[in-house]
Amino acid sequence: MLRGKFKKEFSLKKDKLYQTDIAVVGDKVKFDLNDDGTGFIYEIFSRENYLSRKAPRIRGASYRGERLEQxxxxxxxxxxxxxxxxxxxxxxxxxxxxxxxxxxxxxxxxxxxxxxxxxxxxxxxxxxxxxxxxxxxxxxxxxxxxxxxxxxxxxxxxxxxxxxxxxxxxxxxxxxxxxxxxxxxxxxxxxxxxxxxxxxxxxxxxxxxxxxxxxxTPGIREIDPYGIRKEDLGHYFIEFKNFINDCKFSTCTHNHEPGCAVVAALEKGLISEERYDSYLRMLETVEEDINF
The missing domain is CATH 3.40.50.300 (P-loop containing nucleotide triphosphate hydrolases)
Incomplete structure (x- = not known):
């Protein structure tokens, strides 16, 4: 179990709902163990990394802003x-x-x-x-x-x-x-x-x-990456990295902008059509603007 200060909390910041950190699988923690095998976590160490996604929408829930990070x-x-x-x-x-x-x-x-x-x-x-x-x-x-x-x-x-x-x-x-x-x-x-x-x-x-x-991990039906801006999405398609810095605009979304080196690479067959189509479909779903 988690002590009070680690219990799940939500905060509203700039019209976006965020979930505060609580203990997850893989966390390194300090805890008190009871004789019956139960215990209380009282410290969570800093994470080296973590994997997340947008939390699935909860039917009937009403909250403002973007979906939570799971x-x-x-x-x-x-x-x-x-x-x-x-x-x-x-x-x-x-x-x-x-x-x-x-x-x-x-x-x-x-x-x-x-x-x-x-x-x-x-x-x-x-x-x-x-x-x-x-x-x-x-x-x-x-x-x-x-x-x-x-x-x-x-x-x-x-x-x-x-x-x-x-x-x-x-x-x-x-x-x-x-x-x-x-x-x-x-x-x-x-x-x-x-x-x-x-x-x-x-x-x-x-x-x-x-x-x-x-x-x-539990099998899932759909996956939406969390917290990615449109202008950053291309950095996570690893084959784009060889071309991104040659785009005319630093905020290029590799879709409609002139002078896009990624589109030029696609036309030369250096990027697969399957991956680029995936990119465009994902581009439609990421947030327009995310403030951290």
Missing amino acids: IIAANIDQVFIVTSISEPNFNNKTVDRFLVACESSHLSVKIIINKTDLDEDNSVKHWQSLYSDIGYEVFLTSTKTDSGIEELKSKLPGRKNLFWGQSGVGKSSLLNKIYPHLNLKVGEISNYTSKGTHTTVTSTMFFVGDNTYIID
Whole structure:
């Protein structure tokens, strides 16, 4: 439990609602432990980093300004974005939203494309190549054939690893395959929606030996990165970085402005159309103006 000064509070600042820091998975804290195993946190140490997103809207809630920031976890060494090639189908625009959330928090991030045994049209190679070419390490895995499992496992020791992705992509199945003693609950794909059902309901950190930690997070249906301005979004598409400084305007949003070096790179085939389309769609949803 949290002592009074750490309980959840909200503050209104310039028409935007912010949530004050409270303890999250991965935080380093001081606490008093009771004989019955309960306890009270009385100090939270400064975070080295943290991962967050816009908090989902709560039905019936009424508050002014932008949505709250929901912190997923803190003090993370690396994030694995887990996707699937099928059931549910691979969605590069969703992957790009996860990537922007991680890049904006300056986190080391890798991509897992799971359920490769269901890749009937061999599309997994296209997506692996697209993301590998721009600098991301991509793992192709299947819990049915064990493909890629050992390679993935070799990247985990000695680190605090967070697994993050949509519902139904197989996060818990992967972790059970790598660490069978975790025995995490595994969900099914809804026949009606073809989407995953929620099984993990809160983020949980597990110690698995050799100074290695696994953070299993709830599957989510949608992801909106938090606190990003339009003129900054391009910095979190890592392949844009080679061209951004050559844009005519320092506040270029790489959309309609003349003299945009990013658009010029797109026209030369140096930036993929899939990623640029993701960028434009995300640009429509970020805040017009954010004051910190």
